[in-house]
Amino acid sequence: MPGPGPFQLVVHQGEEREAHDFDREVVVLGRSRECDLVLGDRLVSRRHCRVERRPTGFVLFDEGAQNPPRLRGMPVKEAELRPGDRFAVGGCEIELVVHQERPSLDDTQLVEDRQTARDLSEFIEVAQALNEERDLSRLLTRIVDAAIHLSGAERGFLIVGHGEAETVEVARNFAQEEVNTPEFKISRTIAQRVRESGVAELTTNAQEDARFRGLASVADLRLRSVLCIPLRIRGKVEGVLYVDNRLQNHVFEEREKRLLISLADHASVAISNARTMRELDGNRLELERALHRISQLNAQLEGRLQEQAATIDDMRQQLDETKKGLEFAHDYRAIVGNSRRMHEVFRLLDKYIPAEDPVLILGESGTGKELVARAIHKLGPRAAGPFVSENCAALPEALLESELFGYEKGAFTGATSARKGLLVAASGGVLLLDEVGEMHVDLQKKLLRVLQEGEVRPIGSRETIKVDVRLVTATNKNLEEMVRDGEFREDLYYRLAVLPIRLPPLREHREDIPALVERILGELARESQSKRVRVSKPAMDLLVAYRWPGNVRELQNEVRRAAILGDGVIEPQHLGDQVRTPRVVIDPIEDAPGVVPAERGTTLPDMVKELEVREIQKAILLSGGNKSRTAEMLGLSRFALQRKLEKYELESGAPPAGAAPGTVAPSTGAPSSDDA
Numbered sequence: 160m161p162g163p164g165p166f167q168l169v170v171h172q173g174e175e176r177e178a179h180d181f182d183r184e185v186v187v188l189g190r191s192r193e194c195d196l197v198l199g200d201r202l203v204s205r206r207h208c209r210v211e212r213r214p215t216g217f218v219l220f221d222e223g224a225q226n227p228p229r230l231r232g233m234p235v236k237e238a239e240l241r242p243g244d245r246f247a248v249g250g251c252e253i254e255l256v257v258h259q260e261r262p263s264l265d266d267t268q269l270v271e272d273r274q275t276a277r278d279l280s281e282f283i284e285v286a287q288a289l290n291e292e293r294d295l296s297r298l299l300t301r302i303v304d305a306a307i308h309l310s311g312a313e314r315g316f317l318i319v320g321h322g323e324a325e326t327v328e329v330a331r332n333f334a335q336e337e338v339n340t341p342e343f344k345i346s347r348t349i350a351q352r353v354r355e356s357g358v359a360e361l362t363t364n365a366q367e368d369a370r371f372r373g374l375a376s377v378a379d380l381r382l383r384s385v386l387c388i389p390l391r392i393r394g395k396v397e398g399v400l401y402v403d404n405r406l407q408n409h410v411f412e413e414r415e416k417r418l419l420i421s422l423a424d425h426a427s428v429a430i431s432n433a434r435t436m437r438e439l440d441g442n443r444l445e446l447e448r449a450l451h452r453i454s455q456l457n458a459q460l461e462g463r464l465q466e467q468a469a470t471i472d473d474m475r476q477q478l479d480e481t482k483k484g485l486e487f488a489h490d491y492r493a494i495v496g497n498s499r500r501m502h503e504v505f506r507l508l509d510k511y512i513p514a515e516d517p518v519l520i521l522g523e524s525g526t527g528k529e530l531v532a533r534a535i536h537k538l539g540p541r542a543a544g545p546f547v548s549e550n551c552a553a554l555p556e557a558l559l560e561s562e563l564f565g566y567e568k569g570a571f572t573g574a575t576s577a578r579k580g581l582l583v584a585a586s587g588g589v590l591l592l593d594e595v596g597e598m599h600v601d602l603q604k605k606l607l608r609v610l611q612e613g614e615v616r617p618i619g620s621r622e623t624i625k626v627d628v629r630l631v632t633a634t635n636k637n638l639e640e641m642v643r644d645g646e647f648r649e650d651l652y653y654r655l656a657v658l659p660i661r662l663p664p665l666r667e668h669r670e671d672i673p674a675l676v677e678r679i680l681g682e683l684a685r686e687s688q689s690k691r692v693r694v695s696k697p698a699m700d701l702l703v704a705y706r707w708p709g710n711v712r713e714l715q716n717e718v719r720r721a722a723i724l725g726d727g728v729i730e731p732q733h734l735g736d737q738v739r740t741p742r743v744v745i746d747p748i749e750d751a752p753g754v755v756p757a758e759r760g761t762t763l764p765d766m767v768k769e770l771e772v773r774e775i776q777k778a779i780l781l782s783g784g785n786k787s788r789t790a791e792m793l794g795l796s797r798f799a800l801q802r803k804l805e806k807y808e809l810e811s812g813a814p815p816a817g818a819a820p821g822t823v824a825p826s827t828g829a830p831s832s833d834d835a
Contacts, residue, residue, distance in 0.1 A: 166217075167256040168196060168210065171245070178256070186210045188248060189222070202226065202249030210240060210255070217255060219246055231311030232404045233333045245407065282418065285309065286425050295433040302400070302426045303329045309422060310386060310415040312402035316341055317390075318350050319398035325350070328398075345401055346376040346385070353387040353399045360387045361416050364408040384410035388423045392431055400426070465693055488512075489538040494530050495675045498668035499765065504531070504660065511658045512539045517610070519655045520633040522662030525712030528633040529591065531662065536589035541629055544588025547581050552597035560602055561618055564609075570619025582615045585628045595655065596636035600648060607651045630655070665707040665714065672703045675711060679718045692722040694729045701731055705738045772807050775800070779809075 165182040179196055188196045191205040198207070204224035211218045217240040221227040227234040229247040240246070242257040285305040292298040303315040316338075317329040330341030338344055349371070353360050362368040365382040376382075384404040389396045400423050404410040486502075488509040496504070511518055512535055520528045529548065536546040551559060561571075565580030581590060592598075598606070609615050610630065614623040632655045641647035665672065676694055684691040694702070698721075707713055721733040731739055775793065782788035790800040803809075 166212070169254040169256055170196075170198070171252040171254060172200075172250065184212050187222070188253070198248060198251055200249035200251055203251070207248055208235075208246075216241070217257075231410050232313035232406060233307075233311055247406075282309065282421060285422065289426060289429040292429070293433060293436050295430070295437050298429055298433045299329045300331065302422070302429075303331045304335055305426075306400055306402050306419055306422055307331065307333055309418045310402050310411055311404075312384075312386070312410065313404040313406065314338060314344070314402065316345050316350075316401040317398065318345070318354075318401060319390075344380065345403075346371075346374060346380065346382060348374050348376060349385060349387050350399045350401055353389050354396055357389045357391070357396050359389060359416060359420060361385070361411055361413075363411065381405055383408050386411040386415060386419060388416075388419045390423050390427060390430075392427045392434075489534070491534060493537075494527065494534060495678050496668065496671050497674065498670045500663040500668040501671060504662060507660050508534060508538075511535065511660065514658065515540075515629055516657040517630040517632065517655050518658045518660065519638075520631065520660055520662065521638075522633075522635060523664045523708075523710055524635050525710030526662040526664060527711055528662060529593065531660070532589070532591040532631045532633065535629075535631055539589070539629070541588050545585055546589050546591070547585035548591040548593065549581055550593045552594035556599040556602055559598070560605070563602075564605070564615050565617035567617055567619035570617075574619070577617070579624075580615060580617060582609060582626050582628055583624055586626045587628075589629045589631055592630065592632045594634060595632040596634040596638055596641060596647065600646070603648045603651045607648065607654060610651075610654050665710045669703050672714065673699060675714060676702060676718055679715050680722060683719060683722055690727065692725060692727060692729060694718075695731070698729045698731050698734060701734055701738050768807070771803065772809065775803060775807070775809060 165180050167178050167180055168186065168188075170177045170179070181195065183195070186195045187206060187209045188194055188198060188203075189205050189207040190198060190200070190203045194206060204222070204226075206222045207224045208222050208228045209220050211220065219228060219230060219235055219238050219240045221234075221236045226249070227236065229235060230238050230240070230244065235246065240255050242255055245252045245254045247253075285308070289298065289301060289305070292301055299317055303317050306312065307315040312333065314330070314332045316327055316331075318325055319328050320326050325347065327341040327345070330338035330344070332338055346365075349360060360370075362371065362385050363383075365371050365377045365385050371377045371382075382403055382405060384407060386402050388400040390398040390400055392398075400419060402411070402419070487505045489505075489512060491505050491508070494501070494505075496502070508531070518532075518535060520531055522528055532548070533546060536542060536544075549559075549562060554562060561578075561580070563580050563582055565578050565583055566574050568574055568577045609626065612623075613627070614625050616623045638647055638652050638656070642649045642652050665675075676699070680692050680694070702714070702717075709716075717735060717738060718729070720735070721729045724733040775789070778789045778792040782792060786800060787797055790797045793800065795803075
């Protein structure tokens, strides 16, 4: 601790030395005559810096100079100044000299304790900064900057490797600027020697140090203060931390050496952690790339599997069609249907096609009545003749009559030329009258006469024309009820219904829906000349579960719309709300008067089976899947219910036919002991 009394500021400029005595608390240095110590150097500002004497020691302050004073090679704003320290002002070096009695042991210990506490505080800040850095490149830069700061060095280098493989990873100066061509700015001999020995080396003046005598790099670089510390990572010396000052001697002492050794130890741990993090990040990226690649391969594999599944489905469909061709007398591949109900239709067609009698096709709208009529024509003995079709509901009575029977020129206003009717046009072939139930009673009488006499009289003509036509009629109405209500001629009904055939609605042969969907998508792909659209299983489950009041026509419209919305795959969200909305639909047993099972394309045992399956599934739904309650609701024992479940291959939690997937009522608690 400095006491009262004079002190000296010694100005060194080249070989010249000039001492100035002061006995005041503040000494201002600068080029102005008003300063306490006037310096004539042009690099010195008018008021450059000041030295203050305090009870705890001397402090050097910058006075806002363009080039601040430098202590130990570092620019200074405020720094402690110890006796014997030299600081640079412009081109001069100023040395602080204090003449005082030898300090007591207590005073010396107090100064050392203060210095140690300050060093420890700075080191803790540096260590915290290094611990927070996870990027290896930025970490190495921070280590070098910390070494320069703690030691007061001019420059710092971090060198990794050995011999020819040595590389300077970081090269910085006190201003935190990169040092260009750093490999030519250091003594590689010193760095290599420290790396090989693992022992730190310190020199206060390399030019006069006997250890470095004869080293060309030391002489050429004019090195003075040099401090080189080994860098041990996981117990192995992998590099060195090298700092120097080319301008001043005695910049580094044992204090700086100890600080940098501690810094190197701490930096080694930080570098090891950063390397580990880099390896983990690299492994994570590799894993992500591998997972991405696996995802791509899975997608490719899924695509191939889907293509194979589609191919298998096509082959299965072709096989089913082939089997159908072998099972029936005619080829019905134009009509999709492998269900029992459709097979019954095909068996009836096998018997009806060779005959010449009229055929009455009954069925809801969209069940494929025209397809069946075309099959009767194409597969029958009249295939070489024409196929003519007319919708009776599409034309008013007068126009329909002229279309059917034809007319002579001038028969009515607008008849500018004669025209033969559809009955004549279809002669030798098949005439389909769709929606025959919409025909007016007067026109029914005329049609009956044609069927009875085999000849037709055009409107406005006195002559009749012989016709040879097989008549096929179709309707979605109950003609028997219309006969009873007087809306349809009974005698005409019996003439038309010689060979009746009922087409089942789509809800009665749901197992044909997947094949119908594939047929629709195949036609769409051919039309658009694009890749075939697929249907996901959840979407197909919804399509199969829906009741389809519009039958195949509604299914076709739904699938074509969903194919446009879907991106190559039809998912549930691409379907209409009426198809997606979960609901339970219990189809009533149709009991049309006078229609026996054979006319419905079924048998009594099959009807009994359908009834049992439907009622069992309905009871399962209402009971929440509890077998005991289900049996009680059906009036069966639990054992009898189990036998029927096994017989019909039903699951106790399966929704009833017509229910969308996921519509089984949930249980209100944990399953009881008698649950399946």
